Amino acid sequence: MNLGKLLKAEVQRVAKREINAAVKPLRDLTKRQRNEIADLKRTIRELGTKARSDRAKAKRAVITSEDKQRRFSPTRLGILREKKGLSLVELAKLVDISGPTLTRWLAGESRPKPEQLQRIAWIRAQGKRELRRELDGLKG
Structure with a gap:
């Protein structure tokens, strides 16, 4: 056991x-x-x-x-458009907005968004030829 x-x-x-x-x-x-x-x-x-x-x-x-605080003035936008030799439609295409929206901006009825203000600043920095090339690129 x-x-x-x-x-x-x-x-x-x-x-x-x-x-x-x-x-x-x-x-x-x-x-x-x-x-x-x-x-x-x-x-x-x-x-x-x-x-x-x-x-x-x-x-x-x-x-x-x-x-960078970007200021907006409808008058200055109109002057910019004339200075660059752009039509309302061309400027609207460059900023990537509709024509009526641009018209409201120029009339002072509305304001651009910050991204659009940057685009306007970019347009201001470009010459007429560069803007024409950009418009041709947008068309084709």
Whole structure:
């Protein structure tokens, strides 16, 4: 009887040793994978934070560079149109708006959006030839 218990205990001990030897590489692998997953999550979190920060910096830079206060005057727009030798339709095409909208701007009934003010500033910076080339590019 005592021999049976001893034999049973020895079999259990050997079996436990064999099982542990077989499972240890799997345990080690899972541990490494958990650590790697934690590292990847940390990296993702850091990159997300950096991306948000970079986006905010870029947005601030764009706002400061584009947010140069552009003033609008219907009279000055009419003078610009005459100076560049543009018809109402041509100026509307260059600013990418409709003719009636341009007419309302010139009458002082409405104002251009900031993007349109940038486009007007671009037109102001161009010469007549460049504007003609741009119009030809828009037509064809």
